[in-house]
Amino acid sequence: MDLRQLRYFVAIVESGSIKRAAMSLYVAQPSLSQHVRNLEEELGVTLLTRSARGVSPTEAGLELLGYARSILSQLEQAREALRAGSVDPHGSVRLGLPNSVSLVLGVPLVEMAHHELPNVSLRVVESMSGYILDWLRAGQLDLAMLYGVQRSPGISARQLLTEDLYLVSLPGAGRDDGTVDMQELERFELILPARPHGLRELVEKAARDNGVRLWIRTEIDALTQIKALVRRGLGQAVLSHSAVYEELSRGELVARRIVNPAIDRTVYVAEPSDRPISHAARAVAELLTHCARGLVEDGRWRGELCDSQGYAAKR
Structure with missing residues (x-):
């Protein structure tokens, strides 16, 4: 699991569609789907429920979403704090x-x-x-x-x-x-x-x-x-x-x-x-x-x- 996968996962859930997430991220849709499959295989759980209307997070997906948002937010805050210094x-x-x-x-x-x-x-x-x-x-x-x-x-x-x-x-x-x-x-x-x-x-x-x-x-x-x-x-x-x-x-x-x-x-x-x-x-x-x-x-x-x-x- 890496930060890129977490970013991709958050974008998919918030978009409600792998296709829409791929367009917003400028990433090929098959590549994005593969990242999700890799995450699911690594964690041993199903993260998304797929339907004709798009995707929605499973219970495990919602749990990962909370962690992912927190990790990405803290990373951005650390980056800003270190950049800021005395400025x-x-x-x-x-x-x-x-x-x-x-x-x-x-x-x-x-x-x-x-x-x-x-x-x-x-x-x-x-x-x-x-x-x-x-x-x-x-x-x-x-x-x-x-x-x-x-x-x-x-x-x-x-x-x-x-x-x-x-x-x-x-x-x-x-x-x-x-x-x-x-x-x-x-x-x-x-x-x-x-x-x-x-x-x-x-x-x-x-x-x-x-x-x-x-x-x-x-x-x-x-x-x-x-x-x-x-x-x-x-x-x-x-x-x-x-x-x-x-x-x-x-x-x-x-x-x-x-x-x-x-x-x-x-x-x-x-x-x-x-x-x-x-x-x-x-x-x-x-x-x-x-x-x-x-x-x-x-x-x-x-x-x-x-x-x-x-x-x-x-x-």
Whole structure:
């Protein structure tokens, strides 16, 4: 087994087809197939299931895929670290962001990285925190920002900030005094993501703990669609202030902070603890922390910043 075989195997699985992988790698298809057969013979297992639709990894193939991605990632990180020495960070960094975080942080971070880390290629991936955590564990991401992750095998996470949740509605839909009591949520037709979305579970737990019966009229996961439905007057949503910052600025929506009690959640910066991260990834982690703090301080991201020990600072 060698590194070339591992690269080829990863490319085949990610492409779902030996033919497509051969085209992307500029390698003859028979040669690529032979590499797979050699791997299977050496390991004594079947790695791929072949069908008319392409190929998919077997259970053994999935196990090898995890090892291969980790080995190739560590090799690239070692190469970058040794090349870097005392020079500026360079290389590629894959960063995972929850959708609501990406809305407020994505563009400012990319812009800042463009100016301050000119030799770093930043790839931002948006999804739900659960998926992002899985990808970080699997070596498909170098860094991530996550909600509600404190202790997870193979992951080191530090608190960045806590943010309150708001009831979001059309202007004029009820009194607009800036807050809404938890008990009042019973009166609203809510638009929430489906389980097991982290936001849904957080809101439902807060409601259960306080004896509140929620009226969930619509379940839809996409943040853009949730906001579109609220703008059409089809219900209210529970979201962070940052998730609707642009709509609030344009007067399209209003947001009232949920109180008595408040519902809040913590944003973490996470990285793998079972493998080293590159000089470039470390630089991006520092930059995103700096960028997030700036957004909080100028009011674009409403939240309480945590200190280096993870404690929330006073408002």
